[in-house]
Amino acid sequence: MSPVSDKETIYSIIRGLALPFFVVDHDNKIIFFNEPLEELTGYSEQEVLGKPCHEILRSDICKDHCPVKETMATGRDAVNLEMTIQRKNNLPIPVRITTSVIRDKEGKVIGGLESFRDISFLKSLRKEIREKCTYHKIVSRNKKILEILDDLTDIATSNATVLIQGESGTGKELFANALHELSPRKDKPFIKVNCGALPETLLESELFGYKRGAFTDAKKDKPGRFQLAEGGTIFLDEIGEISKNIQVKLLRVLEKKEYEPLGSVQTEKANVRIIVATNRNLRALEQSGDFREDLYYRLNVITLNIPPLRERKEDIPLLIEHFMESFNQTVYGKINGITTQAMKLLLNHGYPGNVRELENIIEHAFILCRENYIAPKHLPDCLTDRFPSPAVKGKKLEELVDNFEKQLIEETLKQYGGNIERIAEELGVHRSTLWRKMKKNNIKHSIVEGLG
Ligand SMILES: Nc1ncnc2c1ncn2[C@@H]1O[C@H](COP(=O)(O)OP(=O)(O)OP(=O)(O)O)[C@@H](O)[C@H]1O
Ligand SMILES: [Mg+2]
Structure with a gap:
């Protein structure tokens, strides 16, 4: 044989x-x-x-x-x-x-x-981990976020004003919602106002309401958001954008729990829990004089700092699963998972738009994916573009460095209005070196002369 x-x-x-x-x-x-x-x-x-x-x-x-x-x-x-x-x-x-x-x-x-x-066991294990890492719709296993979540119930029940800070798309609104849901006010209204979206006068009447005849178009009384939120929570998003005038009025609500609608002589009482959020650095705004110091300290009683997604990469796989599960419940249809290559690309991305960006990327993939697995071809181009980028391809290092140097000098020239001394200092070179580099890169004197 x-x-x-x-x-x-x-x-x-x-x-x-x-x-x-x-x-x-x-x-x-x-x-x-x-x-x-x-x-x-x-x-x-x-x-x-x-x-x-x-x-x-x-x-x-x-x-x-x-x-x-x-x-x-x-x-x-x-x-x-x-x-x-x-x-x-x-x-x-x-x-x-x-x-x-x-x-x-x-x-x-x-x-x-x-x-x-x-992989039934693996799947149920994954589900269990995700469920354990989900608290009031907030999915995370990041240490800083878990610390916030540990205190969330205590903060929610305290009735204190809360300031939520974090880059755009980090989940500030989600935290504001959770604070309301966990508070004794949960059966009362949760009213959201985007302070950055309205011009000052409109924002004032939106927040505090107006009386009939307060201005030409005021045909009848209109309640403000504070009145609509009575007994509940008001969430003032983009608080860094409000004018000095509104800052004063908000301070009064915080200190005395009272306000007056536009055109009214009568003072209204407000029993409203206030949560504010901003993606700007409120402390810096206060120091530059754009935000009242007293209001800043009133708002800064309890501050939640939500870290950006690039500082909590461990959340990326969890969030991907979370979003896949939610999109699987929608019209987009079923997707089973994600390939290792696509996961690698998603883990390596910088996420300037944070969790919202990741959510949009997964939605984009659901729209394009006709198979069962999200693969690199279903991800946006910015994730799959390989190095070297077209702008760099085929160019010599020297040429690229010269281009960059030229661009940098030109931008700094514009920024400092042609003040050569200041530019040389900013770029950390001697004046004569700067002149030489300008000459070499053919940077026109007119920029300097025109602005100088
Ligand atoms: N930890 C998280 N777990 C699950 N979903 C999240 C998480 N963080 C954010 N999201 C989702 O990401 C999206 C953006 O979150 P959200 O609107 O709360 O961010 P934001 O910080 O208020 O953004 P902006 O500054 O632009 O107003 C929402 O769909 C939200 O549900
Ligand atoms: Mg928001």
Whole structure:
């Protein structure tokens, strides 16, 4: 007996493998279905032999992109692809599959092999972790955020004014919502006002309301947001944008709990919890004189500083799963997961737009993705653009450095109105060096003369 060529011997060896797998011929018909796979799927080998694999597995992927068929056609293996197959009794089983081709002695493809790993446990574990990391819709396992979450209930019940600071899209509104939901005021209104979106006079009447006849168009009394929020919470977003006049009025609400609607002589009482948010540095605004010091200290009783997403990369995979789960409930349709390459790109991104940007990226992927997995091709171009960028491609280092130097000098020239001494100081070079570099880079004196 020739041990290698004897089909039965090879079959008896691989039959003993613990890994569930099947083998198909080049027509995708099952020719081998091992015992662990019988156990996993509930089918016996006899039932499935000669049938196309998609009829047995009935996975969502099988219809459009049969992985083993693609592997046989392209020679490329699928590795650890996540999908959901169905047991004989129609119960879904989440699995990871790996495919490879089977060739004859001449190297001709004669079939394909697909092996399975049951990941039900992994999936439920992932879900459990995500649920543990979710608190009032806030998903995080970042130390700084967890510290905030630890105190959130105490802060919420305290009735104190809260200042939430963080870059745009970090989740400030989400925290404001959670504070209201956790407070004894939760059954009363939560009213949000975007202070940056309205001009001063409109904002004033929006906040405090007006009486009939207060101005030409005031045909009847209109309640302000403070009145609408009575007994509940008012969330003043972009508080850094309010004018000095409104700052005074807000200070009065904070100190005396009272205000007057426009055109009214009567003082109204306000029983409203105030939460404010800003993506600007309120302390810096106070120091530059743009924000009243007394109001700043009144608002700064309890401050929540929400770190940007780039400082909590550990949250990225959790947030991706969270957003995938929410988009899976919408019209976009089902997506099973994300490929390792796409995850790598998402982990390496800088997120100037923070969590909102990540949410938009996942939504973008849901719109484009016709398969089961979010792959790099479904991500926005800015994430997948490879180095060197087109602007850099084919250029010599010297040329790039010269370009950059020229641009830098020109910008600084504009900034300092042609004051050579100041520019030289800013760029950390001697005046004569600056003149030389300007000459070399052909920077026109007119910029200097024109502005000087
Ligand atoms: N930790 C988080 N977990 C889950 N979703 C989050 C988280 N942080 C932010 N989001 C989501 O990201 C989006 C932006 O959050 P939000 O509007 O609260 O940010 P923001 O800081 O108020 O932004 P802006 O400064 O632009 O007003 C929302 O859809 C929100 O639900
Ligand atoms: Mg906001």
